[in-house]
Amino acid sequence: MTQFGTYVNTARRSLQEHDRRYSLRQVAKRIGVEPGYLSKIERGQVAPPSEAATVRLAKELDQDPDVLLALGGKVSSDLQEVIRKRPRLFAQLIRELRDAPDHAVLRIVREVRDGDW
Amino acid sequence: MTQFGTYVNTARRSLQEHDRRYSLRQVAKRIGVEPGYLSKIERGQVAPPSEAATVRLAKELDQDPDVLLALGGKVSSDLQEVIRKRPRLFAQLIRELRDAPDHAVLRIVREVRDGDW
DNA sequence: GAAAGTGTGTAGTGTTTAGGAAACATGACG
DNA sequence: CGTCATGTTTCCTAAACACTACACACTTTC
Structure with a gap:
């Protein structure tokens, strides 16, 4: 289940190459989590974050939220709502x-x- | 969110009318939860149960699991898996x-x- | 009229989720 | 050399989740 972390790390590092605003610390700050927490996420040391944090992360890294949620084992709650209705x-x-x-x-x-x- | 409880209670009582094996206690026993817990569920005193328990309950009461899960605010994990893939x-x-x-x-x-x- | 069965109230439990705080080590910069 | 900035590690926790245990009061059955 470290698919998620690897994916995030790769995406972030590829952005970081051309733009040093994509350091772990700065990304963490912009999406509103502690650096230590994002570090653990990228290294698969903790479970993928909540839906809200995952979506913020996806947007920050210019990734498809539904894909990142899927890697985190989740399904967007707005899709779930459609099904539940x-x-x-x-x-x-x-x-x-x-x-x-x-x-x-x-x-x-x-x-x-x-x-x- | 007491939709769930009302639905379960109604379904069970309608079965109970013709078959006394559908008392709260006996149903609870068959689906593997404590009677007190099922009682609270039916009266909306606690949140709807886990997916597994909900499915067992639906089957026991001859209801559609997907519908009962939806009333409980959930989406079947096998559907979620299809989406996540x-x-x-x-x-x-x-x-x-x-x-x-x-x-x-x-x-x-x-x-x-x-x-x- | 005892035994069995019904539903309910109160209290408490283990586990999972979703992180935060602070210190640490490393390297780059001026 | 000092001070940034980087990523990492350890420790801790508040809240939610999913129940169990057990005693109680009442009703039905034998």
Whole structure:
């Protein structure tokens, strides 16, 4: 489960190369956590942070929040809310799509976006 | 948030009418919790139980686990896992479908089930 | 009228979550 | 050399989560 830490560390260090405002300390300060805590996160010494902190971190590092949340073993609470409002419907849909190939899911996304209902 | 308790209590009492094996105590015993705890759950005196206990309770009362989980403010972890495996894809899909009417979502479910990819 | 079964109230428990505070070691800079 | 800034380590904790244990009062059953 140190996937999360490695990912964050890599992303941050790649930004740090060109911009020294991306030191661990400065990033920690901007996202509102203690440096020691972020250090432990990057090194997988503690569990991934809360949803809120994860999202702040993702934005700070210019990463997709949903991806970083996933690495942290979480699912965005706004997605959960959508499911909880119509549990039968969405549970069925998601289970149906579990093994569908990416392009099939994407096709559906496009269909829906083009609003043909 | 006493939606959960009321729902459980109603479901159980309706079964209890015809079958006295559905007393609070016996149901509690079968799903593996203390009677006092189930009592508090039904009356909303404590937060809804864990996912595992919720699912056992739903099955015992012949209810849809996803619906009961939703009432408890949760989303089944197997659904979360599906999302976490392809976060960008599923996040996009679900957000796109947030305001879609039921019948539109259902149509998609049927399309997918009929496996036309 | 005892035994068994019903639901409820009070109190307390172990575990997990989500961090904070402060000190430490290292290297770069002026 | 002193002082920044960097990342790291150790120790600690407040709150939430998910329950258990047990005694109580009442009702039904035998």
